[in-house]
Amino acid sequence: MARITWVVLAGAASMAVACASNEASEPGDNYDGTLAPGTGSGDGSGDGSGSGSTTGIEATTLATGCAPYGSDVYTPYTSFGPVSAGDVTALPWRGPSVTYPDSVEDFRAYSLPSTVECGSDKDARDYLDVTAGCLSAVSSGGGKVGQTHGTTDGYYRSVALPYDGAHQRQVAWHDVGVEYRFNYSQWTGDVSNPGFKAFARYLTEYDLYVASWRMDGVVQIQKKQCGVYTILKRDASYGAPSPNTWHTIRFEVVGDEQRLYLDGHLAMTTTDAAITHGTAGIRIDSAEGALIDDWHVFAP
Numbered sequence: 362m363a364r365i366t367w368v369v370l371a372g373a374a375s376m377a378v379a380c381a382s383n384e385a386s387e388p389g390d391n392y393d394g395t396l397a398p399g400t401g402s403g404d405g406s407g408d409g410s411g412s413g414s415t416t417g418i419e420a421t422t423l424a425t426g427c428a429p430y431g432s433d434v435y436t437p438y439t440s441f442g443p444v445s446a447g448d449v450t451a452l453p454w455r456g457p458s459v460t461y462p463d464s465v466e467d468f469r470a471y472s473l474p475s476t477v478e479c480g481s482d483k484d485a486r487d488y489l490d491v492t493a494g495c496l497s498a499v500s501s502g503g504g505k506v507g508q509t510h511g512t513t514d515g516y517y518r519s520v521a522l523p524y525d526g527a528h529q530r531q532v533a534w535h536d537v538g539v540e541y542r543f544n545y546s547q548w549t550g551d552v553s554n555p556g557f558k559a560f561a562r563y564l565t566e567y568d569l570y571v572a573s574w575r576m577d578g579v580v581q582i583q584k585k586q587c588g589v590y591t592i593l594k595r596d597a598s599y600g601a602p603s604p605n606t607w608h609t610i611r612f613e614v615v616g617d618e619q620r621l622y623l624d625g626h627l628a629m630t631t632t633d634a635a636i637t638h639g640t641a642g643i644r645i646d647s648a649e650g651a652l653i654d655d656w657h658v659f660a661p
Contacts, residue, residue, distance in 0.1 A: 363605050392465040394486040419446050420443035421443060422441055422444075423438060423444060423564060423639075431568065437531075444530055444533045445525035449659045452532045455524060455526065462487065462488060465651075465658075466507070468498040471498035471544045474498060477495075478490070479495035480495070480512070488524070497515075506653065506654040511645070514550075515646055533640065537562070537613075539641035539657070540622075541610060541653050542653065543553075543607070548556070548647050553647070556645075556648075557573070558573045558644040559611070561613075562637070562639035563642050567588040567653050568585065574610055577597075577601065579599070582595075582619050582629060584636065599628065619632070643656060
């Protein structure tokens, strides 16, 4: 059921995200951190109804506050309303037909090697959309990890597609955290400021928050609204992630505060109240074949 949906957007919106870091001990291990309350560690079976609390869930209509977009602007939301709004405690990341990934994609459900999804076939999985490039499950360090393959221009992007099985509708998180681990061997291009990035309150490809750890050593948090990027905070002297090493990027949005953690250390915080709801995701530029693991979406 994963797919691109094209919609005309209107109205007003804002975003925020929150998350907490728990690092796996070895590359390829199943996630060994603490899952948010109401989530499980299932094997991918189930009817999608979940067992999370229904407290704090409300129906809402999403909007961007921007001029209507054309059909070439991607959004993960098939309908901007009603959707279920809340945090990840009440609304864990699960698909509409199965409970997998139970808030953490650690690739435990796949035989090896196998294709998870490509941007050219968004119906492969109903709990995520790969919007650029391909994601595969491969063996590394004696366990299962994901491997990203970019487009010919070097872009890889994917977003979570959370679903509220109890109310039979999509989910837009308010307070949410997203984190994943990554390992790369070399930079393979120079498009779009190469680096590793995390999305929060992703409403459309033009309306989101994004945190970045880049090849040039820049670390920053940006808002993208109505297609226009605004740098909320930037550190040009942080230093680039080293190759052939597992790193963790974690991005939290809680209320109007955004927090970026790198390898367990708080790198920066900032505030903005422009975007209030959305999903979470990953972007990797110009690091062909990079490995990812423990893509975790949870309540802060």
